[in-house]
Amino acid sequence: MSNINIRVAHEQDAEELHSIMQIAFTPLRELGIDWPSVHADLEMVKDNLRQNTTFVLENEKEIISTITVCYSWSSVKPISGYPFVWWFATRPTYDGQGYGSQLLKYVEETFLRDTLKAAAVTLGTSARLHPWLLNIYEKRGYEIYAKHENDDGDLGVIMRKILIPEQFNDAILGRPPF
Template identity: 40%
Template sequence: MSEIYRLATVEDIERLVYVTYEAYVTIRELDLKWPAAHADHDLIENNILKNECYVLEVDGEIKATVTLNKGNEIKFITDLPFIMWFAVDPAAQATGIGSKLLTWVEETIIRDKLGASAVTLATAEKHPWLLPMYERKGYERIKAFDSEKGDGTMHLLRKIVNPSGFEIYLQEKEIEKESEQEH
C-alpha cells in the first residue's frame, strides 16, 4: 500500500468534491451551515487556491483531506493555526486513514514547518460524535461560542503539538496582555 501526503491541486477537485460531500452527510442532516457540507467544484477550487488543502492518497486515490486555513476570518477566535474541512472517503472511514493525515498535518506542517506550538479547530456541540472523536485525538475544548449561523453552540478546540513551545506562547500572550493594559 503506497501512501502519499501532499497539497491538493486543481486536478484533484472532482475527487475532493466527492470525498468532502459524502463525508459531510451527517452535517447536512443536522442542518449545520458549514460550507464544506455543500462542497461543489467552485467551493473546492476556492479552498485549494486560498488555503493549504492537504490530502492523503492511498494507492493513487485520495482517501482523506484536511485544510489549513490561511485567511484572517478566524483571527477573532484564535491566533493559532486553524484547521477545517476534515473529510474521509466513507469507504475508508474507521480505517485510521483520517487519523494518519490529521497527525501528519499536526506534526509535519503545524509543528515542524510553521513552528507553531498548537493547532485549533471548531465543531458543533449538536453533532453526535465529532467532539468526542477530536477529544480522543488529544484536542481540548477551550472556548464555546455561538457563530450566529443557526448551528447552536460551537466549540473551539486546541491540541498542543509542542509542549515547551506552548509554554513560551503562553508567556508571550501574558506579556502582550500586560502591555495592552498599560496603554
C-alpha cells in the same frame, strides 16, 4: 495501509475533493449543520485550495482523506493566531480504517509542529448536533477553549491542541471573533 501517499493538494484535485466533501458530509447536512464545508460547491473547493494548504492522503487509485490548514492571514477575522484545520473528510468507504487519523497526525506533527514550528493548532466542531466528533478530538488531545451558541440551536466549540508546550502563548491563541 500500503502504497499510501500524503501530499499537498493541487487545483486539478478540486473535482475529486468536491466529490469526497459531498459524500462525506451528507450526514452533517441531514443533521442541519450549516458549515461552509458541508455545502461547498466546486468553486468554494477551488477557493479553499488557492487560499489555504490542503493535504490529501491517497492510494494508487484515489484520494482517501483530506484536511485543510488555514492561517491567521487568510481571514480578516481569524479564529486564532495559530493555524486552524477544517474541511476534514474521509471517503465513507474507508471509514474506520485509520486513514483520517493518519492524515491528521501527519498534519499536526510533520507539517505544523516540525515544519512550521506552530506551537498549537485549532479547530471548530459541533458540541450538540454531532458530539461524537468532540469526543474524538478530545481523545486526540484537543481542549475546548471557546464556545458559542449558533442561531440554529447548535453549540459550536473551538478547540486547541498544544503541539510545542514550551512555545505556546495564550496571547497568540487569542479569542475567536464571535
